[in-house]
Amino acid sequence: MLQKKICMLGGFAVGKTSLVRRFVQSIFSENYLTTVGVKIDKKSVAFPDKTVDLILWDLAGEDDIGSFRVSYVRGATGLVLVVDGTRPATLAVALTLRERCEAEFGAMPFILLFNKSDLTDRWAIPEGEIDELKQRGWQIYLTSALSGEHVDDAFRQLASMVAK
Amino acid sequence: MTSSVEPISLSQRQASNDTGIDREALARLLVEIARNVDPDNHALYEGVPAADHRLERLRQLLVGGEISELARVTHLLDEPEQLAAAVGNVLPEATARASHAQLGEALAPAVERAAQRSIQKNPNTLTDILYPVFLPAIRKSIGEKIDQTFQSLNESLRHIFTWHGLKWRFEAWRTGTSFSAVVLKHSLVYRVEHVFLISRASGLLIAHVTSQDATSEDPQLISSMLSAIQDFVKDSFKEKENSGLDTIRFGELRLWSEVGQFATLVAVIRGNPPEELHEVIRDVLLRIHQESSRALERFDGDSSQLPGVETQLQTCVELQHMDSKEGFPWLVVTAVLLVLIVAGGWFFLSWQSAHRWQTYLSRLAAQPGIVVSDQKIRGGDFYVAGLRDPLAADPRSLLPGTDVDPARVHSNWQFYQSFEPQFVLKRLSASLAPPDSVRLSVVDGRIVAEGEATTTWINRARAAAQQLSAGGPVFDISRVRDVSAEDRWQAYVSRLQTQPGIIVADQNVRDGQFYITGLRDPLAADPQSLLAETQVDPARVHASWQFYQSLEPQFVLKRLTASLTPPDSVRLSVANDRIVAAGEATTAWINRARAAAQQLSAGGPVFDISGVRDVSPEERWQAYVSRLETQPGIIVAQQNVRDGQFYITGLRDPLAVDPQSLLSGTQVDPARVHASWQFYQSLEPAFVLKRLTASLYPMDKVRLSIVDGRIVAEGEAPDTWIDRARAAARQLSEGGPEFDISKVRDVSPDARAAEHWQYYVSRLEAQPGIIVAQQSARGGQFYISGLRDPLAADPQALLSGTQVDPARVHSQWQFYQSLDPKFVVKRLTASLSPPKSVRLSIVQGRIVVVGEAPAGWISRAQAAADQLSADGVVLDVSQLSELNLAELNHLREAIQTTDIFFDSGRVVPGPEQTPALDRLADQLKEFAENARKAGVTARFMLTGHSDTTGRETANASISAARAETVRALLNKRGVAPELLLVRGAGTFEPAVPENENSRTGNSTNRRVSVTVNLE
């Protein structure tokens, strides 16, 4: 049994919960997410040589970064940073959250998802900016929790990164 | 479409009640976990069906009469004063009649809170009240405990003569435990069904075992969820590190958790486990820690690293006991009570110590010059870190009186300089050492110096003020009077008196003005220029000097020097009161000197020129030429003398001395010199070095020097400089000296990165609401820490465009609330959500609110102003005026006079009512929109009425149904449903009085009327 704790990070309503829902089937209902501040789901990703169980912690999104509980990230092996492609400000939120996690627990693998790629007419992130980020060697995906586009690819990528 | 924000924000608000926890939701969650641990429980906990509005409608129709009655009562309830009076009348009676159990339940929370508050305020009050109660209660409790012990003894005695009894007696004797403990053990019924071993760091499941026939859903998820809940509870109740949820109970099931250093063990137990089971579980956990501590610490989700653990856990699962026939387990109850008392005591103690610690922290926070940046409680010890001004109170000295044990406090204070005025004042007092005549004080956040001081002190104070102007409080020294003028005057006068050639005849000071008279030689020092050095105000000096010629030798010498202008080759000096000239000069000069000597012979000192040798122009020319020839960078090609004229040609480097300037002082007549110089570039290393220095500017970190005729550059420079130097070296290689730049290190990438970083830092520093506390660059990484207002620009976002690599930036920002008016305005705009008719602006550092607003809003703004004034921020609400609702009133009038009419017995208005409905809908929308703009919410009460024909209850439900119909029709016309309230008035509020005998009823009363409420 190989398990890895993964945290979903990102601003309010960027689609964290929706992405997890798209990727995984849950056993707990979601109505306590705002109570305890975290929803936990599992997804097994199979590779030829092993199977990794991703334990996905979906932290309740906060626009106010100040109220984010970093302690929930303790013990995590990887991060999923989610940005709402129609709201450029959420990129800064995701990066700041990552920065806070790294400051507390050190660097860890992550993927950066620009979500809601189906909303092409309201898309607000210039391609140049994404290219620039890619040049840092970051794993970046344009995803849609609505259509499912690239969602599995992205999580698989992360699974392979944390399983090393 | 409404935004997706709504539902979330609602439930969040719900969660933030005074305990900070939505207990109901938490409970639901725990139930769900139980269900997942034991799927059989599904049937027991079915969710509540969602509300159905058809039911609501049905209810209206069935119990409309009651509803109308309710409406009347509701009306009464809506008047707070009436209600209070009514309730007040019946309260004592009601209390007396109430079911005691329920009343107690209802009052308990309020009473508890009141007691809590009272204890916080002054614990003695309650202690005094309870003292007479305590004593008998304690006495009684001890008595009861003794009774219980006897009772359990009785229970035990019952077993003595049974077969079990004998067996257990033997067991007690064999194991050395008490008989009652053995009885207890065998009387309990329980079974451990699941054991989870959970990594404390990540919440990941390390191992899970179940008893044979137990089932459970995904143990990995349950494990993570449990650890998340533990975290949550710990955070919410500010619990100590190691304690969390020890036990959770759902009917038959219990979750017991035992927290170890690296892993938590959770046992799911069915039934009533004995207290010793805790011991057993703790042992297992301890053993696992002992055997696999390193593997546990490093656990990264790969459970194959911990192979032996499951066997250990298995021992827990095998624990069970199903034997039960015995009576009430008194001893268990006693034990549980004891445990509860101990646990409660412990809980109280730890709560109390945390509370004391909080007291200490708030004391610290209240101290000026102390900034707490971090604090925590771990293992009963207290840790605090932060900044303190060396002049602030010693944090330790604040401990006494808080009851916090100083030995348990670990502090880590960094010194910093606070800019709070009183600290700056202290520092200024120390550094400026103001004289007794100067008083420093803090006035309105400014530091004001008053009194008298010398100019030097004032100058130093001014320098300090200058320094402070960068970020610190204002240091106002305009009220310090300069008193050293008179002293300086006296110093000036005595200086004049020692001046040769100056005779002070008289001087005095009157009314701050200075007067002086005397004699001065024109060649003596100028009294005026001496004045300039003394800082005596020249405008206040009134001097009157008479010229005279001093015959003192040095004055005569000066006069001679001025009138004879001796060449450089002649030296004049005073020796034994005689003036002696020595050296070489032209005949013409010697003649003039002789004439002067003649004049002086009448009364003046002797002027001896016998030591001056007569030299010819040719000799002097030759001397000049040979001087030129020794000059570097000058090459004399040819020179000759013809007819008393001197000719010279040659080469000169632009950087060499000017031949012309060498001429002066040689006594060669420049008018007779004909020079022709060609410029050339000397390749002598010294000149090349000069030229390089001029052309390769800037190079603060490069040093050029000449080594064995080569020019060597050493140091550090950016690549651009190195490129230019290389080009110069290439040029020089044709004939010039060698230029060696191999020892210059290329520092460009680092330098450029550092430059970018500095640019970023200065950008941050220029941001309002961001305070950079510390920043540094180390090993190619950049570190920055400081404070930021949540409303200030995001430091991360400011990175873009600075070319600083974000991956190399390590920032640590603490949030704080800036009191910069700009930020206060932002916060106010968010929290008060001012109506459109109100404008907030900043005028000279004050926040001024202008415009019209509803009274409720004005009073909220006033409250905010009161609060802010404590922080020293002025929020001026005096220019707010109460909103004039005249226009709205007009519209309201129109709405309230509108009625929608119905045919007898019908709840749907006829088609003839359509225009009225259309108009009403438009009016309602317009009114709601205008009200919203003015910052108030309008709600419309639709009241249904009926005529008096038919039964009273039928009328009531018809009236309510009419109101509902109108609501639906208005809704269809675009009026937001949440703005429409509905009630049925039946026949109680007729528009016109009914004729008792009428068979058809009055059509005017079959209507729906509208009233407007503003919130």
Ligand SMILES: Nc1nc2c(ncn2[C@@H]2O[C@H](COP(=O)(O)OP(=O)(O)O)[C@@H](O)[C@H]2O)c(=O)[nH]1
């Ligand atoms: N069109 C579109 N909407 C999305 C997508 N992902 C999420 N949403 C919507 O965005 C809103 C917020 O999603 P949610 O998952 O709750 O965000 P979270 O706060 O990050 O967990 C919801 O209304 C989702 O339906 C997407 O890929 N495309």
Ligand SMILES: [Mg+2]
């Ligand atoms: Mg979410």
